[in-house]
Amino acid sequence: MTEAAILSPEEQLVEDIAGFTYDPLGYAHYAFPWGEEGGELAHASGPRQWQAEAFQEIGEHLQNPATRYQPLMLARASGHGIGKSAFISMLIKWGMDTCEDCKVVVTANTENQLRTKTWPEIIKWSNLAITKDWFSTTATAMYSNDPGHDKRWRADAIPWSEHNTEAFAGLHNERKRIIVIFDEASNIADLVWEVAEGALTDEDTEIVWVAFGNPTRNTGRFRECFRKYRHRWKCKQIDSRTVEGTNKEQLQKWVEDYGEDSDFVKVRVRGIFPDASENQFIPSGLTGPAVGRVITEAQVAHAATVIGVDPSHQGKDPAVIYLRKGLHCRKLGEYPRTTDDVWFAKVIADFEDLHQADAVFIDYGYGTGLKSVGDNWGRAWTLIQFGGGTSDPEMANKRGEMYKSARDALKLGAQLDSQDLADELSAPEYKVRLKDSRKILQDKEEVKELLGRSPNNADAYVLTYAFPVVKRQRIPGQREQQGKAITEYDPYA
Known part of the structure; x- marks a missing residue:
């Protein structure tokens, strides 16, 4: 070389x-x-x-x-x-x-x-x-x-x-x-x-x-x-x-x-994925099998019809409306954010009438304007504060109470209509509050960062569990007097 x-x-x-x-x-x-x-x-x-x-x-x-x-x-x-x-x-x-x-x-x-x-x-x-x-x-x-x-x-x-x-x-x-x-x-x-x-x-x-x-x-x-x-x-x-x-x-x-x-x-x-994440409140083992589970109309004919509304007034998060009848649920609609309360209230009222809903629960956060419009029309819509108080001794607030009710329903065989809803329900983890040992879920912003989207589907769905609702008796040909009033009001007439 x-x-x-x-x-x-x-x-x-x-x-x-x-x-x-x-x-x-x-x-x-x-x-x-x-x-x-x-x-x-x-x-x-x-x-x-x-x-x-x-x-x-x-x-x-x-x-x-x-x-x-x-x-x-x-x-x-x-x-x-x-x-x-x-x-x-x-x-x-x-x-x-x-x-x-x-x-x-x-x-x-x-x-x-x-x-x-x-x-x-x-x-x-x-x-x-x-x-x-x-x-x-x-x-x-x-x-x-x-x-x-x-x-x-x-x-x-x-x-x-x-x-x-x-x-x-x-x-x-x-x-x-x-x-x-x-x-x-x-x-x-x-x-x-x-x-x-x-x-x-x-x-x-x-x-x-x-x-x-x-x-x-x-x-x-x-x-x-x-x-x-x-x-x-x-x-x-x-x-x-x-x-x-x-x-x-x-x-x-x-x-x-x-x-x-x-x-x-x-x-x-x-190195195996758990049945439930360490602090997961609603296990995927409950939500996964619920997706696609069939609950027929005949099976829930006796149950009250409840509508949950998660409005949106800012950012890119959509507004979502969910219907639940017993163990059956389905998404009624998803809408771009809007500040037109009259228009969105008309959407809710139409769904309420179409499905003869026994109760409508709306997130308090951006729902006050919708509630006011509904009051003027004789609608008995209820605002729900996610951070409000609860009578459930296990949970720290109303949000936790509603998620717990949804979890209990899944244990009884409730059906979910999409994987997105299942993922959003299973996303929040919980911690135990030191002062009273009550469970508090991750807040919405934390869940949003984890999922890469806002859990509006889950929030609209759990709103249907805000309070127990009894199916009202309806007499054919008689207009409703309790709970809401029928209106022919057209906001754009």
């Missing part, structure tokens, strides 16, 4: 790393100091088995020209301690090292998780790598030291919010590489998932989207990766007891204390 052909150590390193462009497992073995005495990885000879399998899956996808430019989406639900953050960190370092101008976005269930756990682990593994001098790291970013590339060749920690989706909406990197990381993905809002999907449209681009976490919630997009969207996601559920390096003694104590089939063990050990 001539002197000119001899590569410097740095040039040799660049050539070696380039050889792992489509081989993340080979890169992981090469780039990190496994088994090095006195080092942080002295105890290990390489990635754990599940990590190696995931790296192989990514490598096989990219090595195949037929799949290379199709988005690869990996979802892993697992118990505690399996090394999710280590895998994420190695994946990011491989992606950055082996593709010029690679773009990475990392988010997590909370900003605290992202700042104090996920990102520090990424920095740690970056510093362990043989290529640690190739990139600079800060508290929120990793970027190339190659002059002129620091804005394009980078990884960023982005806290998610339904009001801060720009970083995901702008995640494009055509003909290069994109890596999207969702850590502790169960509690990332559906809207963020939807916006992130916009990054999957770039042509001739290597795209890897990884969603990992403990399966703490049995609703939401992470859950649906393993169910509704399983045809698009490559999913695995990992039992912590099968993974090298986990604390088997502690895991076994949990199994003995709580039971193999308990939700606690399912989430923290087995």
